[in-house]
Amino acid sequence: MRRLLPVLAAFLAPAVICAAPSAVELWNGHDLAGWSFVTSPAVDIATVCHATPDGALAAAGRPIGYLLAGPDTYTNFKLHVEWRWPEKPGNGGVLVHISSGPKDRQWPLCFQIQLKVHRAGDILPMAGATCAEQSPPGAAQVDKIGVDAEKSAGAWNTCDIVCRDGTIECSVNGVPQNRVTRCAPAAGQVGFQFEGAPFELRNVALTPLP
Numbered sequence: 001m002r003r004l005l006p007v008l009a010a011f012l013a014p015a016v017i018c019a020a021p022s023a024v025e026l027w028n029g030h031d032l033a034g035w036s037f038v039t040s041p042a043v044d045i046a047t048v049c050h051a052t053p054d055g056a057l058a059a060a061g062r063p064i065g066y067l068l069a070g071p072d073t074y075t076n077f078k079l080h081v082e083w084r085w086p087e088k089p090g091n092g093g094v095l096v097h098i099s100s101g102p103k104d105r106q107w108p109l110c111f112q113i114q115l116k117v118h119r120a121g122d123i124l125p126m127a128g129a130t131c132a133e134q135s136p137p138g139a140a141q142v143d144k145i146g147v148d149a150e151k152s153a154g155a156w157n158t159c160d161i162v163c164r165d166g167t168i169e170c171s172v173n174g175v176p177q178n179r180v181t182r183c184a185p186a187a188g189q190v191g192f193q194f195e196g197a198p199f200e201l202r203n204v205a206l207t208p209l210p
Contacts, residue, residue: 023080026069026190027204029055039065039106039194048194056202058086059194064106066095067192069204075187076209079161082202085153089117090197096163097129097188111183112193113161113170114141120150120159121170121177131168132182142180149175156202164209 027035030051037045048060049067059067074096081094093112100109107126114122121144125131133142149172151157162169166186169179190206 023205023207025205027057027201029202032057034070036068037065037194038068038108039063052200056200057204058200059092059192059198061090061092061194061197061199063194064196065194066098066106066108067194068098069190069192071189073188074163074190074206074208076164077162078207078209079163079190080203080205080207081159081161082156082204083115083159084151084156084200085117085197086200087153087198089153090199091116091193091195092197092199093124093193093195094159094161095126095189095191095193096161096168097183097185098191099185099188107193108191109185110188110191111168111180113159113168113178114144115157115159115199116195117150118148119144120148120157120172121146123168123170123178123180125180125183130182130184131180133180142178144177145179146171146175146177149173149177162209 032045050058052058092115095110095112098108098110109127109129111129112124112126123142158173160171166183167181170177
């Protein structure tokens with residue numbers, strides 16, 4: 001009987017359930033609290049971004065620079081972003097692992113997941129960032145390997161990015177597009193690139209990964 005007591009105790013003990021990490025809404029849908037805009041010379045973020053009546057973040061696209069979606073840094077995470085071009089499609093991108101900057105013209109040390117029309121899913125190591133897939137070493141872009149999945153102008157697109165232990169994977173509208181490994185840097189802030197064309201964002205959510 002004594003031998004059974006520890007077994008019974010373990011069996012009867014309440015189960016420990018580990019809750020899944022919850023998503024962090026980086027864009028709250030109504031104001032720019034915590035966000036900043038980096039350009040030179042500096043401008044007030046409120047002059048280039050605003051919340052729309054339906055809760056999207058509208059970005060003017062000019063002057064050229066980048067948004068920081070808060071001050072926090074992240075290493076392993078899933079990032080969900082929805083974007084659209086309300087006018088003529090143009091150039092922009094999601095920035096991850098932002099570590100310092102600006103260094104290269106207006107851009108920080110980071111990786112850009114391209115949202116440029118017809119190129120969404122390319123991955124650009126910026127301002128000295130590196131990954132194993134650059135060919136030749138130091139190349140400015142790692143072309144997507146997935147088929148084009150972008151929607152027409154005015155329609156909302158989704159971009160899903162997984163960053164884990166120095167690997168970045170991305171998909172557009174549910175279609176896998178690219179994967180790069182041995183990324184340096186492998187942690188940093190999250191942001192968005194301005195490069196001339198107005199665009200809108202919504203449902204910007206980050207889920208930490210163990």
